[in-house]
Amino acid sequence: MEQVERLLKRTLPFQVVSPETLDGIAEISRHEVFKAGEVIYGAGQPAEEVYVLVSGRVAHRIDPDIKARVHEKELQVGDVFGWAAILEGEKVRLADVACIEAAEVLKIDGARLLELLRKDVNFGEAALKSFSQLISQQYYLPPSVSERVPTTLSKVGDTRTPASNEAEPQTASAWTLTMYRAGEWLRSPDPYLMMVGFALMLGFWYLTVEVLKLPRFEDLPGLTTVVKEWFAEDPVYGMSIYTAEYYQHIWVSIRRVAIAFLLATALGVPLGLFLGWSRSFREYVFPVFELLRPIPILAWVPLAIIMFSGSETPVIFLTFLASFFATALNTMLGVESIDESYTRAACCLGANRWQVFKEVIVPGSMPYVFTGLQISVGVAWFSLVAGEMVSGQYGLGYVINTSYTMVRYPTIIIGMVTLGIVGYTTSAMVRVAGNYMMQWRLREMALGGR
Amino acid sequence: MASAQHGAMAPITSKIAISAGEMIVSNVCKSYGTGLFEKKVVKDCSFNVERGKLTVMIGPSGCGKSTLIKLLAGFEKPTTGNILLNGKPVTGPGRDRLVVFQESALFPWMTSYDNIMYGPIARGEDDKKARDLAEFLLDKVGLRDFRSKYPMQLSGGMQRRAELARAMINNPEVMILDEPFRGLDAMSKELMWEYYSALYEESRRTTFFVTTDIDEALFLADRLIIMSNIPTRVRATIEVDIPRPRKLADFFLGDRANEVKMTALSLLHEEAMRSFAGGSKAAADFVESYARRSQRA
Numbered sequence: 001m002e003q004v005e006r007l008l009k010r011t012l013p014f015q016v017v018s019p020e021t022l023d024g025i026a027e028i029s030r031h032e033v034f035k036a037g038e039v040i041y042g043a044g045q046p047a048e049e050v051y052v053l054v055s056g057r058v059a060h061r062i063d064p065d066i067k068a069r070v071h072e073k074e075l076q077v078g079d080v081f082g083w084a085a086i087l088e089g090e091k092v093r094l095a096d097v098a099c100i101e102a103a104e105v106l107k108i109d110g111a112r113l114l115e116l117l118r119k120d121v122n123f124g125e126a127a128l129k130s131f132s133q134l135i136s137q138q139y140y141l142p143p144s145v146s147e148r149v150p151t152t153l154s155k156v157g158d159t160r161t162p163a164s165n166e167a168e169p170q171t172a173s174a175w176t177l178t179m180y181r182a183g184e185w186l187r188s189p190d191p192y193l194m195m196v197g198f199a200l201m202l203g204f205w206y207l208t209v210e211v212l213k214l215p216r217f218e219d220l221p222g223l224t225t226v227v228k229e230w231f232a233e234d235p236v237y238g239m240s241i242y243t244a245e246y247y248q249h250i251w252v253s254i255r256r257v258a259i260a261f262l263l264a265t266a267l268g269v270p271l272g273l274f275l276g277w278s279r280s281f282r283e284y285v286f287p288v289f290e291l292l293r294p295i296p297i298l299a300w301v302p303l304a305i306i307m308f309s310g311s312e313t314p315v316i317f318l319t320f321l322a323s324f325f326a327t328a329l330n331t332m333l334g335v336e337s338i339d340e341s342y343t344r345a346a347c348c349l350g351a352n353r354w355q356v357f358k359e360v361i362v363p364g365s366m367p368y369v370f371t372g373l374q375i376s377v378g379v380a381w382f383s384l385v386a387g388e389m390v391s392g393q394y395g396l397g398y399v400i401n402t403s404y405t406m407v408r409y410p411t412i413i414i415g416m417v418t419l420g421i422v423g424y425t426t427s428a429m430v431r432v433a434g435n436y437m438m439q440w441r442l443r444e445m446a447l448g449g450r
Numbered sequence: 451m452a453s454a455q456h457g458a459m460a461p462i463t464s465k466i467a468i469s470a471g472e473m474i475v476s477n478v479c480k481s482y483g484t485g486l487f488e489k490k491v492v493k494d495c496s497f498n499v500e501r502g503k504l505t506v507m508i509g510p511s512g513c514g515k516s517t518l519i520k521l522l523a524g525f526e527k528p529t530t531g532n533i534l535l536n537g538k539p540v541t542g543p544g545r546d547r548l549v550v551f552q553e554s555a556l557f558p559w560m561t562s563y564d565n566i567m568y569g570p571i572a573r574g575e576d577d578k579k580a581r582d583l584a585e586f587l588l589d590k591v592g593l594r595d596f597r598s599k600y601p602m603q604l605s606g607g608m609q610r611r612a613e614l615a616r617a618m619i620n621n622p623e624v625m626i627l628d629e630p631f632r633g634l635d636a637m638s639k640e641l642m643w644e645y646y647s648a649l650y651e652e653s654r655r656t657t658f659f660v661t662t663d664i665d666e667a668l669f670l671a672d673r674l675i676i677m678s679n680i681p682t683r684v685r686a687t688i689e690v691d692i693p694r695p696r697k698l699a700d701f702f703l704g705d706r707a708n709e710v711k712m713t714a715l716s717l718l719h720e721e722a723m724r725s726f727a728g729g730s731k732a733a734a735d736f737v738e739s740y741a742r743r744s745q746r747a
Contacts, residue, residue, distance in 0.1 A: 064699065070637075142592040344525060345555035347543045349569035349620060359572070363559040440559045440600040 004029060004106065010078045011052055012138075013130045021120040021127075025113065029106040040082075040097040040105070047084035047091040049107045053077055056103025062095045062139065070140040074100070079138070083131055085110025087148040094145070114150070178435075221410040229410040230417075237408035239399070250418060252394040256387075257380045257426065260316050264323030264376055269369060272331025277361055293325045297383040301390050315387035315395070322383040323376040330372025334365030370434030377430050381423040396422075461652040462618070465586050470656040471536050471546060471623030473499040473522065478531035479681075480517055491517045493681030495531070499624060500673065504650055504657045508667045508714070509677030509685075510722050515660045516552075518682060519628045522658065523549045535624065545569065548622035552629040554609045556601040562612050563588065563597040569620040580619070587615040590649075607638040614649070625657045631666065643669050644698050651694050664718070668711055669701055676717050679724060686717050 004026040008014045014025060029052070034040055040051065043063040058075045062068045075081060075097075084094050091110070117124035132149035135141050185191060202223060208214050210222040221229075232240045239246050275282050275289070297318055304314040342364060346356045388397025396419050403411040462468075480492040491514040499505045509515055520526045521533060524543040533540045535547060556565045566587060570580035588594045591611035593604075601609055610630055617625060631642045647670055650657060661667050667674055671690045678685040692706050701707055 064697065143595045144589070144592065147595070339553070339555070341551050341553050341555040342557060344523075344543075344549075344551070345557075346568070346572065347525075348523065348545070348549055349572055349616070350545045351568075351572040355572050359568075360557065363557070366559070438559070440602070 004031075007052065007054060007078065007106070011080050012134050013080055013127045016126045016130065017117070017123045018120050021116050021123065024116040024119075025108060028112050028116070029108045032105050032107050034099045034103050034105065036099050036101050038099050040099065040103075041093050042096050043093050045093045047082060047087075047093045048110055049082055050080060050085050050110050050113055051082040051097075052106040052108070053079050053081070054104040054106060057100035058097060058103050058105075059100050060095055060097050060139075062141070066094055066141065066145070068140045068142070073139075080131075080134060083135060083149075086114055086128075086131065086150070087145070088150055089148055094141075178432075221413055226410045226413045226417075230414050237403070237411045239408075239411050239414060246414075246418075249394055249396050249399050249415075250422060253384060253388070253396045253419075254422065254426075256312075256316050256319055256395065257377070257384055260319035260384070261323055261377055261380050263316075264320050264327050264380070265373060268324045268327030268372075268376070269331050272328040272369070272372070273335060273357075273361060273365065275328065275332040276335025276365065277357060289325075289328070293329065297322050297386055298390075301387070304387070305391055311392045315384065315392045318387035319380050319384045322379040326376040326379050327369075327372045330375065331365060331369050334368025334372070335361055337368055338364035366434075366438050370430070370438065373430050373434065374427050377427045378423065381419065381426070385419065460586075462590065462649070463653060465583055466618075466621050466653075468621070468653050468655050469623055470502045470654065472501040472656060473540075473547075473624055473658070474534045475499075475522070476531055476534075478518075478521060478528045478533060480521060480526070481529050490681040492521070492528075493683050495683050497675055497684050497687065499656060499658045501656055502654045503672040504659060504670055505673045505675060506659045506661060506667045506671035507675045507677060508661055508664065508718070509682070510662070510679055510718065514682035515677060516628060519549060519551075519626060519660060522626055523547060545573070545620045546623045547626055548617040548620055548624075549626045549628065550610075550613050550617050550630050552632050554601065554606075554613060556609055556613055556616070558601050561598045561600055562593050562604065565601070565612060566616045566619055568616060583619055584615075587619055591615045605638070606634045607642055610634065610642060611645070614646070623656060625655055627657065627659045629661055630659075632662075639666070640698055646670065647694075647696055664711060664714060665702070668707055668714070669696060669698060674710070674714060676714060676721075678721050685721060688714060 005022050008022055008025055008029075014022065017025070031054075034056075040058070041047075053075050055077055058081075059072065060075050060081055061072045064071055081095075081097060082093070085091055117127050120127070128149055132146040135146040135149065136143065206223040208217045209220050210224060229235050229237060230240055233242045235243065239249075271285075275286060300318055300321060301314075304317045308314045308317055338361065342360050343356055346360045351359065384395070385397035385400070388395040389401040392398055396415050400412050400415040400419075403409070403415065475498070476496045478492055478495045479490065481488050481490040483489055495518065497505075497507075507515060507518075517526070521528050522540070524540050524547070540547070556562075557568070560568065563584065566584050567576065567580065570576055570584075585594075588597055591614060593608060593612055593615070596604060596608060596612075601612070604612065613630070631639050631646075634642060643666055650670070659667075659670060668690060674688040674690055675684055676686045676688070677683070688710055690710055692701070692704065692710075702711075
């Protein structure tokens with residue numbers, strides 16, 4: 001008996017069940033020996049028992065009418081066969097099974113097995129699930145067969161269940177995938193390497209400026225000075241995390257970037273889509289676009305000040321400009337990257353030109369669009385600071401510039417680090433939004449290209 | 451036996467009334483460029499795609515078959531000659547002739563189900579009948595469990611089956627398949643042959659199938675058209691009068707199959723040698739594989 005249980009424990013479907021169930025299965029299984037060349041069962045016969053191979057060599061040949069990916073195989077010791085006995089619907093053998101050499105098998109009555117599994121509240125369903133896995137993976141049979149393994153135990157006993165296909169296979173939601181990836185990341189060495197990287201940079205700063213006081217470095221604000229200033233309730237130079245001023249600068253900068261970025265996206269994406277889609281539109285617009293694009297943002301400063309009144313609009317305009325070019329160009333490349341076979345297929349299937357645009361061009365270019373938006377957010381911060389240094393009041397660029405003229409050196413560093421953090425956060429937000437909107441691609445990447 | 455299996459599943463004809471069309475290609479020439487730069491890709495090509503038959507076209511790779519397919523599909527127009535579908539000239543792409551191209555063209559941003567439903571939705575026929583048919587076809591191609599997966603999550607064979615379903619739902623009069631099983635591994639390929647052949651036997655839809663694989667061609671064909679190298683023209687037509695349903699397991703044991711295969715191979719060999727003299731890499735490969743095959747035969 002113990003021996004039987006040990007063997008059962010080794011099989012795929014029964015390794016999960018509870019000890020009591022295993023006892024029960026061992027009790028109802030009968031030992032039988034077949035001679036070489038003897039047929040254990042043939043396709044088309046009624047199926048009542050499930051078998052487990054104990055020793056010997058057995059050939060398994062699935063009826064060619066059934067679309068199995070592999071029809072013939074030799075069974076291994078511990079393999080479970082004859083599972084047709086627990087399928088829903090007509091219980092008939094789907095294969096011919098014969099001994100190549102003398103073989104010992106365990107014979108388990110199918111109906112009683114199902115009853116036992118039903119009693120096993122915790123693991124019965126898991127055992128059934130591994131049966132259906134076994135059928136599709138070890139016997140290479142299509143889902144139409146593996147689906148006939150009863151899925152929920154309440155249905156055990158019903159020989160015919162109406163199409164029980166409502167339960168669609170679950171596709172992981174973006175959230176679980178994100179959590180999964182976060183968990184993986186924490187388990188990998190990456191976060192610790194990252195910390196080492198930061199430690200090295202801060203250490204270098206601290207050593208060169210405050211400990212070694214190297215020439216040229218000693219005039220810089222040191223690590224401890226900056227940290228003290230940043231977290232001081234009563235900052236020496238007037239700005240720390242306790243002053244309202246600090247948040248006002250951050251808020252003003254974020255607002256400018258947000259307005260410019262949204263504007264650039266709202267105008268740049270459609271422009272890029274049309275540039276990529278319509279050849280004639282492109283002939284008109286693209287040369288102008290390409291001529292304006294390489295002009296550095298700083299060169300636009302005088303024009304921006306002349307064109308726009310006040311201090312706010314010129315800065316937003318400059319920020320917008322850089323984002324706009326990045327977004328439009330990447331979107332256009334995205335449209336060009338779409339394989340012609342997709343548009344051809346859509347045409348073939350009866351889509352008109354507008355539908356091709358809406359259903360093929362737009363989703364197809366999304367990966368590039370979001371790459372473009374990430375670049376766009378980066379250059380937005382870049383040109384924002386340029387703009388704020390030249391004109392405008394408030395904003396992190398303005399802080400950095402005025403702190404220099406007013407010799408508040410630690411505040412410069414606070415402004416810079418804050419820019420880094422805020423800039424990184426915004427571009428991470430764009431990435432998350434992109435992943436959320438392109439779940440088809442997220443999965444593709446999460447599954448390592450599968 | 452096999453009560454709930456594919457074999458016993460309701461045949462496709464129970465859901466769709468197949469209307470098989472017929473295509474006639476007469477004296478078609480296609481050249482690119484003009485004057486000095488003119489390159490004739492297809493030259494004086496004539497053949498019929500007969501109603502209700504599976505016509506397979508085979509030729510050395512790079513012989514301009516894909517150009518011919520673009521002409522049949524209506525993506526390009528022949529320089530001279532004409533192509534008729536049921537007596538009417540082909541003027542552009544249309545749902546009466548659906549093409550399954552060699553590279554998978556399933557939309558990666560849509561699930562299997564949405565891909566299959568694309569045709570009906572695009573034409574505004576997203577009704578109960580179409581959705582029923584989509585369910586039926588999902589079963590038919592064994593993708594019911596994968597209906598909400600994206601193409602990237604499917605294996606190569608599943609992608610091809612999804613693509614077949616996406617074409618079949620539109621009930622085209624002629625199906626045009628351009629090396630649909632290229633790039634699949636040997637095992638999936640043979641399974642797809644059997645699968646596809648059974649599917650065809652159910653519907654007997656007029657089909658034009660292009661391939662470079664002689665075994666694939668023989669196993670599937672009612673009629674085999676052998677093409678010559680560029681410029682593409684018809685070299686020979688062989689009726690493959692081997693009864694259906696065919697089973698891969700014993701197909702190549704039959705004398706008739708091998709006889710046809712040898713005839714076809716020797717014709718193809720001649721073609722390949724001719725272009726080999728012209729220094730074509732594709733042809734050189736072909737000669738090599740021919741040598742291997744005839745050794746085995």
